[in-house]
Amino acid sequence: MTTLAPSADTARAHGGPDSDPSSQESGAGGTGNSHDEKKPHGKMLHPVVMTIWVVLAAVALTYLIDAGQFERKDKLVVPGTYHVVPKTQSVATLFAPAVTQSTPQQAAPASLVSAFVAVPNGLIKNAPLIFMVMFVGGMFGVMRKTGVVDAGIDRLLQLTAGNVYMLAPLLMVLIGLGSTLLGFISEYLVIIPMVMVLARRLGLSNLFAVGLVAIAAKVGYIASVTNPLSLAVAQPIVGVPLFSGIAMRIGVFVVFLTLGILYLLVHVRRSGYRRATAQASLQEHPQVKLSGRHKATLVVLAIAAAMLVIGTRELRWGNVELSAFYVLISIVTAAVGRLDSRSAADAFVDGMKGMILAGLLIGLAASVELILQNSLVLDTLIDHFTRLARGQSAVWVANGLMAVQMVLDVFIPSVSGKAAVSMPIIGPIAQLSGVSGQTSVLAFVLGGGLTNLVTPTSGMLLAYLATARVGFGQWLKFILPLFVVLLLLSGGALALAVWTGY
Structure with a gap:
């Protein structure tokens, strides 16, 4: 996730050289304690x-x-x-100088x-998703450059007095609802950098940040109360009405998300977090007030969030449409945030660089299915x-x-x-x-x-x-x-x- 010659704002957003010393942990993102900082991360598998x-x-x-096949209709x-x-069993096939081809008659x-x-x-198969992920990074880069992310998080921490036991459940409920009701999952990539900034302010690790988002989003998928991606295909195949049987899935969602929230909060307590210490640390930072420019940018983001729900739910947006939407929001955010064109473009590109590893991993994961399928x-x-x-x-x-x-x-x-x-x-x-x-x-x-x-x-x-x-x-x-x-x-x-x- 290291970028080449990032700007100071982007470096702070992605844990670069200008970020908090506590965040300089290549594998875990930073836990804020000396024991974790001394871990031999070079031994961790990339x-x-x-x-x-x-x-x-x-x-x-x-x-x-x-090898075998089902017929498909x-x-x-x-x-x-x-x-x-029938399949060729020769081990020499492993070293064949060309791509091996399977047919319905011979595998x-x-x-x-x-x-x-x-x-x-x-990478080609998942290209729409990969580009969407990279554009999410670009959009966050522009948002961070406007200063609205830091100002908004500082304001949120002031309003809640830095109480992670209040913030984490609230955020997880909102994320879980979006996942279980609307099928959001990739859309939450943009939230992770924001939660990382929030965690850093509270002296918590990047593991807390990704845990907060991933547990809530994945529990939403486990329950799939009205998740169209899961139910729209599965339920009609077995002959049950779409979105029926909702009561049981709501029960699963409530129980599982409650356990997920409690599990994360126990992790927070065991990691050495103390509310009083976090509050004292926050008081050392200057009090931040949202400027008119910041407020206007937040209004744009609120409208974008509403459009995201309408687009994915009603207009059936896919990854290509979402990619275009994130580019549009980046341009509008830069204009409202009064960024000049060069600064906005640099911030967008730096944000995309931060998502290159994520995009590569998505493509590599798809290659496993292709190998078995072919x-x-x-x-x-x-x-x-x-x-x-x-x-x-x-x-x-x-x-x-x-x-x-x-x-x-x-x-x-x-x-x-x-x-x-x-x-x-x-x-x-x-x-x-x-x-x-x-x-x-x-x-x-x-x-x-x-x-x-x-x-x-x-x-x-x-x-x-x-x-x-x-x-x-x-x-x-x-x-x-x-x-x-x-x-x-x-x-x-x-x-x-x-x-x-x-």
Whole structure:
């Protein structure tokens, strides 16, 4: 996340040379205590290296797993049509000098050439998302240059007296509602740098910042109360009305988000945060008043937030439309904030530079799915996993289907894509086992949402961590206890759904 010759404002926004000394921690972003500052971060695995290892593991799977295919109709899998496709088994294929090609009659495992070519192809596949992420960074760069971010956060801290136990729950509820009701996830990338500034003011780490955003956003996806990305594909496939069964999902959202908030606040207390110390630190900073220019900029951002909701919900904006919207907001923000054209352009470019790593990780994550798909082993994995759930009691089948979704989410991070591939198979299995379509949808959203908390193939999770400069290993150590608790509660929720005829 290091930029070349950044401006002073941008350097402070992204933890550059001019930022607080407490934030100079390459892996974690800074915790504000001397113990963390002395950690040997050079031993931490770089996220790009980690993702490349995952890509190579996917190449190995193409040699270990049989090739096969389902027939598809309108991009949906046709249940019961899986068949094995003969595959070349020679290890020499690994060193083939060209990209290996699979056909419905003859499959081929991935070669090293195929693996490397999958990297740019993954970037191309996710290009709209990658550009949207980079434009988010550019927009934040312009916002930070106007001074409204620092002034607004200082004002917020003054109004709440720096009470993180009030701020964190409020922000997490708002983020969680946007995620679970509207399907927001990538849109929250722009929030992470702001929360990083907020955390720095309070003497907290970047891990706190990314935890606040990621836990709330991911819990929203786990519950998916009215998340159109999850439900619009999954529910019609199993024959239940769109957005029906909302009561159970609301219960999941309330319980899980409450636990997520409490978990983060316990982490804050254990990290050595003391409210009195934070307040004393804040009093050392000069009292900031929002100028007329700042207030006008905040009005623009409020209108932009409203348009974001309308655009994604009513106008069906995708990543391309969102990218264009962020460029427009950057221009309007620069004009209202009275930035000259050169300063605004420099700030936008510096902000984009800060998102290059996040964009690269999103593309690398997509390459894993491409490798498995091109070698015709993805359908085999789906067929094997779904077979494991057959013939058991309804409660076990419901939990087994959730486990299937958790595993599939590692290989197919796309929510809608996973629904199109798995739900036509899972639906009939669930019905034959006495599991309702509504419960099978619940298993789908729970499984996918849980895995997205920890999987290294989730491009958006990696983008969150890259934006906050938090190492994946550090994130796992932090989130695993909460993940285990939510996993057990999800199993209980599915059991309750079966017993109550949900």
